[in-house]
Amino acid sequence: MIPFSCRNVKLFPENFICTPFFMNFQPLRLFGGQILKEESTTLAQVIQSYAKTKQLNKGKELHAHLLRTHYPLCIFLTNHLLNMYSKCGHVDYALKVFDQMPHRNLVSWTAMVTGFSQNLRFSESFKAFSQMRIAGESPTQFAFASVISACVVLGSVEIGRQLHSLALKLGLACELFVGSNLADMYSKCGFMVEACKVFEEMPSKDAVSWTSMIDGYAKSGDFEAALLTYKRMVSDGIGIDKHVVSSALSACSALEACQFGKCVHSTGVKLGLEVEVAVGNALVDVYSKSGDMESALNVFRVDPECRNIVSYSSLINGYVVMDKIEKAFSVFVDLQRRGAEPNQFTFSSLIKACANQAALEQGIQLHAQVVKFNFDRDDFVSSVLVDMYGRCGLLDHSIQVFDEVPTPTEVAWNSLLSVFAVHGLGNDALKTFSRMVQAGVKPNAITFISLLTGCSHSGLVEEGLKYFYSLEKTYGIVPRAGHYSCVIDLLGRAGRLEEAEEFINSMPMQPNAFGWCSFLGACTIHGDKERGKLAAEKLIQLEPENSGAHVLLSTIYAKEQKWEDFRGVRRIMRDSSMKKLPGYxxxxxxxxxxxxxxxxxxxxxxxxxxxxxxxxxxxxxxxxxxxxxxxxxxxxxxxxxxxxxxxxxxxxxxxxxxxxxxxxxxxxxxxxxxxxxxxxxxxxxxxxxxxxxxxxxxxxxxxxxxxxxxxxxxxx
Structure with missing residues (x-):
């Protein structure tokens, strides 16, 4: 028989000595030249125990003893040795034994396929699976499960499809292990339609397959489907574990579905899962993203031993989003006092807070800590630093931080573009965009928001219009409401109000509040009373409580010296307890x-x-x-x-x-x-x-x- 591998693997050291433990084995009892079944079963149980407890040295010693005493290793015992070596992380030993076997059966091949997969040697797992088929063996569901798992890690959905076809041909696709792993493979590779089909066709479903579906939906962005699957799982009486609860809470977090999250939380508490680190982290995150900081803090305090940097970062980000910057920094001080090391997400949230508040001194201090913890080359952290310095007015610092990023991604490029836009440097934004494209970085929808904003603040009307109309044709990006609003602003600031009105009338959707606000502001500045009144009415319809719309409308009336209309608008504001935003x-x-x-x-x-x-x-x-x-x-x-x-x-x-x-x-x-x-x-x-x-x-x-x-x- 041709060996599966010709690699020279040294199975045992030359100076290997058996321990006295094996001298206790009695001489073999043979009957008709065969080892008695009881003898083989006893040895198999010993080998199996070494496999379970990962006692590689004892397993090697037993194997060596059997070789030294010329013990006739049957295929039954050899298969146990293959399994033992693989589970102990030494698949090369298993391969050497496999290559020297005079005969192999389905169990032998399955042991090698699963062994390679368990030891993250996925290409060899595929090779062993193919050789098993060439040898005429029909794969078991366990062999299928192993190679399908390898597809998940390698992201090889095409190979997974071929394995799926073979499993269907052999009638194994609906077997529990095969079906679960197929559903998992499709979901983790982002093919949720195929995952759902496999899942629904399985006659029986264990908790692993349910968890795979929930996790797959969540990771592919279909959070509603993730929560519906969770509800089905609960209604079908399937056992809930920490993985299911964590995945469901992640979906709640993305949707900011606080009420659903509370239901999942209640289930977790009943099952005693609240103290699990993963569940606690997910709960802090869902409450923080929903703005319920009191509940987030209560979960955070349940078990101090379960706190880690993930829960700390979620809590900090929640306070930042709620604009409670002092509390965010208080949590940051606490995590440092307790010896927890901040990560890139911690720094990103805090630096973003400094950007929003233009808190330069705190931002500089955080930058120093970023360097200390070696996150200064992290693309995401660098991007928020670029944004922070830009929002604090230090344009040169923004450019310097960006220039130190080894290979900027679209996140870093977009941050620099945004900085140029907010500083009204449209020409610099255009040059940066050209550099971005030349560097091979594909622009996205956010890129063009910054680009159009830069053009708008610099009066680069024709350039802005050119990029807007190239969005879909050249870059494959369908314009969103934000892009249309930028064009309204672009035309309005330039005083091209008639064009702006025609553009609004040609839009596939109604302008959002920002679009009408931009048009209203332009009409006020350029003295177009009629169009201004129309814009104000539209804006008030969208945001009845928006005091800015009423103030601008009253300004238009004041410029016309229509004091009765002016007082009427102010009366509406007063009667509805609407206060003008005070300037400070x-x-x-x-x-x-x-x-x-x-x-x-x-x-x-x-x-x-x-x-x-x-x-x-x-x-x-x-x-x-x-x-x-x-x-x-x-x-x-x-x-x-x-x-x-x-x-x-x-x-x-x-x-x-x-x-x-x-x-x-x-x-x-x-x-x-x-x-x-x-x-x-x-x-x-x-x-x-x-x-x-x-x-x-x-x-x-x-x-x-x-x-x-x-x-x-x-x-x-």
Whole structure:
């Protein structure tokens, strides 16, 4: 017989000595030249026990003793040796024994197929399976299960399909082990239709196949199907284990289905599974993503020993999403105090929080820890660092972090594009997009949102339209509502309101709130009253509680001097307890954030602040600044209007920064609403007369003021 493998495997060391333990075996009792069945059974049981307990050395010693005493190894005992060596992780020993066997049977071949698979030598498992077929043996369901499992690891769904066909031909496809592994293979490879078909055709289903289906649906993104399968499993009385509960909770987490998650939680508690680490982690995640931080914290506290970095990271991310940044950092401090090492997801959530809050000092400290834990080359962490520095106004730092990423993926490229977009650097965004494509990185839907936004803030209308119309034709991306809204914004900012209206009318769907808000804002700025009223009405229909829509509509009426209509809109706001979003600005000095509202007199240093503010007003007036009092839509004299503009929150923040920060350090002010035209003009003059760089981030973009100019070129 031709050996399965010709590799030279040294089975035992040359100086091997048997231990006295084996001297206790009695001489063999033969009958008609055959070993008595009881003798073989006893030896097989011993070999089997070594296989179960992974006692390789004792198994080798027994095998050597049998060889030294010329014990006639029957195929029954040899098959047990094959199994023992494979289960002890030494499949090469099993292969040597297999190659020296004078005769092999189906069990021998099955032992090698499963042995290779168990030891992660999948290509050899396939080879053994093929050789078994060539030898004329019909595979068992266990051999099928092993090679199908290998397909899962290798992602070889085509080989899996061939095995499925063979199993059907041999009538084994509905066997429990074969069917379960086929369903698992299809689900993990993302072929849920085939997985579902196999699953439904199985006459009997164990918990493993149910779990595979739930997990497969969840991983393929069909979370509703995952939960429906879970419900079927429960109603059919199938035993629930920690794997099922964890998979079901993962689906609840993705759907933010808190109520369903509570039902699964209840089942887990009844079965005593809440203390399982995987279940606890999944529960913290589902409650955190649903915004129920109280329940998440209660689960987190159930068993302190079960806390790990996964549950810590879920809790931190939950607080970040809820904008409870201080609590997120408190959890981070606690995990470090307890000796848990943060991972890339922990850092990503916290850095994202710093980006949202423009908390530069905390972001820099986190960056230092990222370097300490060697995550600075992680693509996802690097991407949020790029975003964080960009949102904090440090464009050069963003570019530097990006340039240090060895092989940027689309996530990193999209972060850099987004930074250029929010800074109004449309040409840089276009160049970055070209570099991205040349690097062989395929752009996605998010890429074009940033690209179109950059074009919109820079007045690159034709370029933006070109990329929008190339979305589907060139890049195979079906435009979404967000892309259409960007085009509305692109045309509206440029004052091409008629084109914007025609574009809206040609859309395959109605604009979303952002689209109507962009159109309304453009109509307000460019003085198109009729289109503005239409946009306001549409926006109010979509978001009745949106105070911004009512404010902009009242602004249109005020510009027309239709004071009755103006008062009517304000009356609606008052009667519905709708409050206008107050404008405020904030600035970080050291480790403290200072927040200011318009005409804010609450700061302990108010005397020094307003003295500086008045001094600045005198300086910029001499330099040519003229207040735009037309922007104040109130019935008051011009002096009062000038005073009102002079006390806008961003100017107060700038005055405070000038009396609190070193002269050479850039001033970075954050504002929650759009910077007004008059403040924009005033800050340009301030940057000129004091010779200082001032960065203002409003709710849509950055403005970099220096030497009397703004990076936006007065287009924003």
């Amino acid at each position: 600005s904030w600035i970080d000095i050291g480790n403290k954030t200072h927040t200011f509202g318009a005409e804010d007199w609450s700061h302990p240093q108010k005397k020094e602040i307003y003295e500086k503010l008045d001094s600045l007003l005198d300086q910029i007036k001499k330099a040519g600044y003229v207040p735009n009092t037309d922007l104040v839509l109130r019935d008051m004299d011009d002096n009062s209007k000038v005073e009102l503009l002079h006390h806008h929150s961003e100017r107060i923040a700038i005055a405070f920064a000038m009396i609190s920060m070193p002269a050479g350090k850039p001033i970075i002010v954050k504002k929650n609403i759009r910077v007004c035209l008059d403040c924009h003009s005033a800050i340009k003059y301030i940057s000129l007369v004091v010779g200082r760089k001032i960065i203002v981030r409003d709710n849509t973009r950055f403005h970099h003021f220096a030497d009397g100019l703004c990076s936006c070129g007065d287009y924003w």
